[in-house]
Amino acid sequence: MYVTTYFEEGDHHHNRKPHLVFVLANAESHGLSRIEPEPYTCDCGAELTPEILDTGDEGKVSWPNCKSWRNGGQKRCPECGEYPSIDREQHIRARGYRPTPKSEIKQITATQREDAMEKTDGQCLVCNEEASYVVRMVPPRYGGSRESENLAPLCDHHYEDYGHMFADILVPPEWNKIHGAEWRPLATELRDQFDEMGVDRVVETLDQVLAADKEQEWGDPFLYQNHH
Template sequence: MLVNALVEPGKHHHNRSNHLIFVLLKAEKHGLNRIEPEPYTCDCGTTLTPEVLDRGDESKASWPNCKSWSNGGKKKCPECDEYPSIDREQHIRARGYEPTPKSEIKSVTQSQREAALEKTDHTCVTCSSKAEYVKRMVPPRYGGSRDMVNLAPLCNEHYEDYGHMFVDVLYPEGWYQIHHLDWEEYVEALRDKYSSSNERLTEILDSLLEKGQPENPYPYID
């Protein structure tokens, strides 16, 4: 379920000025298949945990403050002294998601697109502008479905000029990738909003807040 769509300003991700963050409740309903995050593996066979990669860090900067490889980081494998080449599946598994093979990914059909646009009366989920495009909130490479629940109508600006990410209220570990949004503050506000109308959800959010946000399980992901 889409709870909100928020803009993250600044050049935090892939040098894009802004990102649109889809805040979801139970991303599995959108097709996401979670697994235990898997460390990267070098071509030489070495398991590249953050601790192992720190040994091959030319700048000797500790996680998580080092640069990612895509931003010029210099993380060598300490065993073979090579910069690791990380493929699509390794990146996805490192995030704790089961990757969908490219051959199995299907495009959103015209009828699915039209149904999604009609659901919001052709209005962008982020602003009041006319929606002309449809975006999968959970990307297909992560298992994101073509079902209505996973389709977000967007205007031209929020489709073309923004990067797109998602976070799940029920999985606070993933919020470390969001730089301007505090999970605990957001969930507290959400609990207060639904405290008088959704007892079950309030209980779930109270339980999560009592446990607190776990440590970042993805310290080597920018």
């Protein structure tokens, strides 16, 4: 379920453009499947994770949807100083998501695009300007579906001038990856908004995740599912 859009500011120091973060609740309903993150091994034998690669090359920030990251990272292994050869699917697994092989990815059909546009009356999901693009909130390589639940109509500005990313409000660890974002204040704010709107089911779920987060139980990324 799409909840709202969070703006992540760009970072000139890291040569990173601003990102739109599609805030979702239960990203699995958009086609995502989570797995135990799988580290990959450098030719030198070092076990690498996105975080370890960041320490090897702080000039470039890991970011699952950024080109530099997708194209094998262009980051040096901190052990041997070489650029490890890592394919895109390995990157996705290292992030804790099950990748969809490129050969299995299907394009969005004209009908699916029209349905998505209809849902927003042809307006950008973010600013209500006229939309000219339709993107998947959870990208196809991450299993993102072609259902209108996962499709975001965007205007030229919000398509061209931003990177695009998703994060699940019910999965606090996912927010560590977002520059400047703090999960707890955002989750609390959303909880209050849903409370005002009377969406009890979401309020109840957010209350549970907020309570568990307070007890720092969230080594488990599937935390919210255990409460049902």
